Amino acid sequence: MVEADEPETAETTGERETTMSRAMVSAIASEMRDSDDVFVMGEDVADYGGIFDSTDGLLEEFGREKIMDVPISETGFIGAAVGAAQAGMRPIAELMFADFFGVGMDQIYNQMAKNTYMSGSTVNVPMVLMTAVGGTYNDAAQHSQTLYGTFAHLPGMKVVVPSTAADAKGLMHTAIRDDDPVVYMFHKRLMGIGWMPAPDGPKTSVPEDDYTIDFGEADVKREGDDVTVVTLGLHVHRALEAADDLAEEVDVEVIDLRTLVPLDTETVLESVRKTGRLVVVDEDYHSFGLSGEIVARATEGALADLSAVRRVTMPDVPIPYARPLEQEVNPGREDIIEAVQSTTE
Amino acid sequence: MYGWMVTARYYEERLQEEYLEGKQPAFDISAGPIPGELHLAAGQEAAAAGVCSHLDDADTVTAPHRPHHVAIAKGVDLKRMTAEIFGRRTGLCKGKGGHMHLFDSAVNFAGSGIIAEGCPPAVGAALAAKKRAEDSVAVAYLGEGAISQGGFLESLNLASVQNLPVLFVIEDNDWAISMPKGRVTDVGNGAQRAGGFDMPGKRVDYDDACAVYEAAGEAIGRARDGNGPTLLEVQVHRRMGHFMGDAEGYRPEGDSERAKQRDSIERMESTLQKAGIDDDTVDDIRDRSHQRVEEAIEWAKDQPEPDPDEAYNDVFTNPPAGWTPNTKPGQTESAGDDD
Numbered sequence: 293m294v295e296a297d298e299p300e301t302a303e304t305t306g307e308r309e310t311t312m313s314r315a316m317v318s319a320i321a322s323e324m325r326d327s328d329d330v331f332v333m334g335e336d337v338a339d340y341g342g343i344f345d346s347t348d349g350l351l352e353e354f355g356r357e358k359i360m361d362v363p364i365s366e367t368g369f370i371g372a373a374v375g376a377a378q379a380g381m382r383p384i385a386e387l388m389f390a391d392f393f394g395v396g397m398d399q400i401y402n403q404m405a406k407n408t409y410m411s412g413s414t415v416n417v418p419m420v421l422m423t424a425v426g427g428t429y430n431d432a433a434q435h436s437q438t439l440y441g442t443f444a445h446l447p448g449m450k451v452v453v454p455s456t457a458a459d460a461k462g463l464m465h466t467a468i469r470d471d472d473p474v475v476y477m478f479h480k481r482l483m484g485i486g487w488m489p490a491p492d493g494p495k496t497s498v499p500e501d502d503y504t505i506d507f508g509e510a511d512v513k514r515e516g517d518d519v520t521v522v523t524l525g526l527h528v529h530r531a532l533e534a535a536d537d538l539a540e541e542v543d544v545e546v547i548d549l550r551t552l553v554p555l556d557t558e559t560v561l562e563s564v565r566k567t568g569r570l571v572v573v574d575e576d577y578h579s580f581g582l583s584g585e586i587v588a589r590a591t592e593g594a595l596a597d598l599s600a601v602r603r604v605t606m607p608d609v610p611i612p613y614a615r616p617l618e619q620e621v622n623p624g625r626e627d628i629i630e631a632v633q634s635t636t637e
Numbered sequence: 638m639y640g641w642m643v644t645a646r647y648y649e650e651r652l653q654e655e656y657l658e659g660k661q662p663a664f665d666i667s668a669g670p671i672p673g674e675l676h677l678a679a680g681q682e683a684a685a686a687g688v689c690s691h692l693d694d695a696d697t698v699t700a701p702h703r704p705h706h707v708a709i710a711k712g713v714d715l716k717r718m719t720a721e722i723f724g725r726r727t728g729l730c731k732g733k734g735g736h737m738h739l740f741d742s743a744v745n746f747a748g749s750g751i752i753a754e755g756c757p758p759a760v761g762a763a764l765a766a767k768k769r770a771e772d773s774v775a776v777a778y779l780g781e782g783a784i785s786q787g788g789f790l791e792s793l794n795l796a797s798v799q800n801l802p803v804l805f806v807i808e809d810n811d812w813a814i815s816m817p818k819g820r821v822t823d824v825g826n827g828a829q830r831a832g833g834f835d836m837p838g839k840r841v842d843y844d845d846a847c848a849v850y851e852a853a854g855e856a857i858g859r860a861r862d863g864n865g866p867t868l869l870e871v872q873v874h875r876r877m878g879h880f881m882g883d884a885e886g887y888r889p890e891g892d893s894e895r896a897k898q899r900d901s902i903e904r905m906e907s908t909l910q911k912a913g914i915d916d917d918t919v920d921d922i923r924d925r926s927h928q929r930v931e932e933a934i935e936w937a938k939d940q941p942e943p944d945p946d947e948a949y950n951d952v953f954t955n956p957p958a959g960w961t962p963n964t965k966p967g968q969t970e971s972a973g974d975d976d
Contacts, residue, residue: 335813335814335816336814336815336816338815339815339816339886339887340814340815340886340887343814361815361816361820363782363785363813363816363821363822364752364753364782364783364785364786364813364821365785365786365787367787368785368787391751392751392752394751395751395752395754395786395787395788428667429666429667429672429673430667430672430673430724430735431673431674431735432673432733432734432735432737432738432750433733433734433738434737434738434749434750434751435674435737435750486663486664487664487665487666487882488665488666488667489665489667578962578963579963605963607948607949607962607963608952608962608963609948609949609952609962610733610952612732612733612943612948613672613673613721613724613730613732613733613734613735613738614672614724614725614726614728614732614733614735614942614943615672615724615942616724616942616943616944616945617724617732617733617943617945617947617948618672618948619945620945620946620948621948
């Protein structure tokens with residue numbers, strides 16, 4: 293495949309514009325230089341550099357002992373990462389597509405997520421499980437899910453969903469340094485890989501030095517007074533585009549949750565108290581998931597302030613292959629515009 | 638067998654051309670007439686033809702993400718399969734499955750895009766055949782990269798303890814995306830995995846369709862006679878990248894050229910020559926295969942795309958009363974709505 297052409301725009305400020313994948317890789321590399329306990333294991337993470345460039349270039353610097361290609365055996369290698377983490381190392385395991393979680397889920401939710409609790413904190417599991425999420429490129433039902441809600445629902449895992457390069461780097465530093473298991477869900481469409489063009493938003497200016505972003509701090513990506521749109525991942529950018537389109541008629545505030553566990557309820561409530569209208573945009577399935585959770589928290593915390601609530605989500609259907617079908621179900625800018633407008637009617 | 642092999646090869650050459658339309662010069666996976674990923678099986682035709690020659694429509698085949706050659710040999714409807722790959726309404730799966738997830742119930746063919754996860758359903762098809770005292774068999778195809786998966790190993794065990802009529806076919810093309818076989822398993826001969834489950838295991842070292850035919854015949858005969866499962870590994874060659882657009886930077890220089898030199902189709906042609914089949918007959922088979930492919934592609938491209946509303950159908954065979962997919966645009970709910 294064609295590599296993303298990366299213009300070098302080094303500035304004197306020590307910041308440069310970069311893709312989300314490069315921002316993630318730079319955080320991983322930096323943590324690996326600082327600690328021998330950090331290593332990466334996964335399918336096609338070494339020579340290939342990760343199917344979505346999540347480990348691109350790491351093999352050259354760190355070698356095969358640190359950037360480990362493993363057999364296709366998610367139960368085996370994710371479980372091995374759990375064991376290494378319990379032994380005091382800081383592994384980063386990659387589940388190539390979040391859709392494949394079923395193959396190794398026991399190690400994820402019964403071991404990685406529960407061992408700290410079940411051991412009464414006598415062991416802990418300081419690992420990162422990276423995984424690619426999302427559709428928009430017609431890869432059908434087994435390769436296009438986000439499953440935010442599934443991972444956030446099961447206790448014991450911190451769940452991170454970056455939407456920009458700057459967030460991706462800071463959140464990755466925090467994830468690797470965290471003493472608990474962190475599921476780091478990156479959207480393929482945001483990575484900036486050559487063969488899957490990204491929207492403009494995720495490529496941002498990124499400080500060269502290390503920095504962390506605390507978990508549980510949502511980011512107000514756009515301020516507004518009329519309607520609050522709460523979203524994450526790819527749909528932050530779709531929501532921002534919708535907000536720009538609506539700027540003449542409605543003043544939309546866009547909140548990027550950034551982490552699901554912990555969830556920054558307070559930022560959502562503050563915004564809803566100000567605007568009185570809530571739209572949740574989620575690429576995950578509609579029912580029993582993230583969108584319902586956000587609405588529930590908003591109603592629990594700010595019922596009196598709410599005049600309208602809408603959800604724009606993936607309907608409860610497996611994600612179809614054909615282009616018109618996938619476009620129909622994946623929430624687009626127009627769907628967001630329509631939902632925002634309906635809250636002000 | 639030759640007809641299936643040249644059909645599969647030519648089919649994939651044509652798919653490759655169609656796939657790249659609109660995706661170049663800068664490769665964009667979401668552009669062009671064929672959506673999504675495309676995994677081509679050029680170089681693996683012998684494993685399909687040699688095994689499927691022994692099967693009829695009642696026998697089940699499960700295929701992994703690289704399915705076209707097996708589908709063709711199993712007799713999957715070529716036109717509707719092509720329409721599915723183009724994402725058309727009249728495709729095998731109404732445009733919902735795509736090339737990794739082809740289902741043709743008329744010939745008991747099913748696909749899965751998750752590595753090794755076609756193995757358990759094949760065991761289930763064999764279990765059903767046994768329970769119903771039918772003499773049909775099931776064949777699960779997988780790649781050599783899948784032989785470390787629990788789903789595969791658990792399937793071997795279940796098939797063995799239940800004495801089920803299953804044939805597991807490992808297509809060893811040496812590459813699990815970017816991982817060469819030597820770094821995936823310490824067992825050079827994947828068929829040795831059978832030893833741990835007390836079932837016969839055999840490896841065919843050349844992608845010779847006749848040798849595969851012979852080995853598969855024995856295994857499928859055993860299965861039909863009620864003598865249980867077999868594990869067969871067939872050496873094939875991956876002439877292409879893992880998927881279209883794969884630059885194969887991980888592949889040592891000359892490796893794909895070597896794969897292309899060991900061509901099962903040329904091998905088959907020389908076998909036919911030695912058997913005294915004249916060139917005209919061979920040419921005729923090839924020409925008719927190509928014609929069939931062209932007709933399928935032409936037909937498929939003329940088919941309509943699905944209507945967006947069709948996305949909400951088929952979630953259930955028997956939709957529960959009151960069930961809706963909830964978020965059809967324009968159907969968003971608000972506090973106080975009573976539907």
